[in-house]
Amino acid sequence: MLQTTNTILMIRPVNFRMNEQTAINNYFQEALDIKNAEINSKAQIEFDDLVVKLRGVGVNVIVEHDDKSMDTPxxxxxxxxxxxxxxxxxxxxxxxAANRRRERRDDILTNLEKEGFQINNIIDYTSAEDEGFFLEGTGSLLLDRMNSKAYCALSARADEDLFIEFCEDFEYTPVIFKAYQNVDDTRLPIYHTNVMMCLAEQFSVICLDAIDDKKERKQVTKSLKADGKTIIVISESQMHQFAGNMLQVKGENDQRYLVMSKAAHDSLTSKQVADIEVFCPIISSSLETIETCGGGSARCMMAEVFLPKT
Known part of the structure; x- marks a missing residue:
């Protein structure tokens, strides 16, 4: 199984703003004292700049446009x-979040098929919303596709039973733990696994300090080492600059790159940068507005497309 792909799906925003429905348990979000139209405009510029950088090194970026009538921030x-x-x-x-459920669009899947990608089977977990259980894709799931392992930090957005169901359906071995962050001097669950951990082919960038339980921390470390991955440890303060929210992609001639925001890049020490660049160059781009209002960063913006071509 491939761990990295050359093809990325990205959605250009038309109504981006701070989502009040997700701010309940996404403690990375902050309000900006500017109008929503300006927030969206800034986010579009940041989005376009990242797309240009990715395409500039040969990443195949499929850009779909959001539908304003859907009100999906x-x-x-x-x-x-x-x-x-x-x-x-x-x-x-x-x-x-109820307003995020409208993001699921059949037309995007249809467009991928028109582009020559083959969709054989849709495995739909969305009925779990009716019971109040959630599993938010590769935000909640970190997939080590090469070693058929899936890592998941449990939270309100990552239900354990659903995660195990996913692992059974897709034939992954589950690695389950809890990850926390300080919020007003209280340890609260991190909403998505992919803000505290990144999995690349030969290495992992991870905030081990977020895993409070020593046994769980040891279990995660042991699992990564068993697969021969180099572990690059980041601090909680670096995690809050989205240094865990990175994605390895393929560019021209199968060259690998690690994609992250400028804030994440700037937070890394020279040794951490050198440790990453042993394996691949870094691509970084300013995502300040998206990170502040959205509480997500570069990795969250990219849906990897591994589908076969017809």
Whole structure:
């Protein structure tokens, strides 16, 4: 199984703003004292700049445009509602916020098929929303596709039973733990696994300090080491600059790159940068507005497309 892909789906926002429905348990979100139209305009510029940088190194970026009538402020983060797999399977996921459920769009899947991608089977978990259970795609799930392992930090947006169901359906071994952050001197669950951990082919960037339980921390470390991954440890303060929210992609001639925001890049020490660049160059781009209002960063903006071509 491939761990990285050359093809990325990204959704250009038309109504981006701070989503009051997700701010309940996304403690990375902050309000900006500017009008929503200006927030969206700034987010579009940041989005376009990242797309240019990715395409500039040969990444195949498929850009779909959000539908303004849907009022989906977080549509810029498509990896939460869909995942695409090498065997032609597509996963559709139950979302915590009601206004995020409108992000799921059949026309996007149809457009991928028009582009020559093969969809064989749709595995739909969205009915779990009716019972109040959620599993937000590759925000909640970190997939080590090469070693058939899935990592998940449990939270209000990552239900354990649903996660195990996913692992059974897609034939992944589950690695389950809890990850926390300080919020007003209280340890509260981190909403998505992919803000505290990144999995690349040969390495992992992870905030081990977020895993408070020593046994769980040891279990995660042991699992990564068993697969021969180099572990690059980041601090909680670096995690809050989205240094865990990174994605490895393929560019021209199968060159690998690690994609992250400028804030994440700037937070890294020179040694951490050097440790990453042993494996691949870094691509970073300013995502300040998206990070502040959306509480997500570069990895959240990219849905990896592993589907076979017809």
């Amino acid at each position: 977080d549509s810029i983060f498509p990896n939460n509602w869909v995942s695409f797999h090498e065997n032609g399977d597509v996963g559709l996921y139950p979302m915590f």
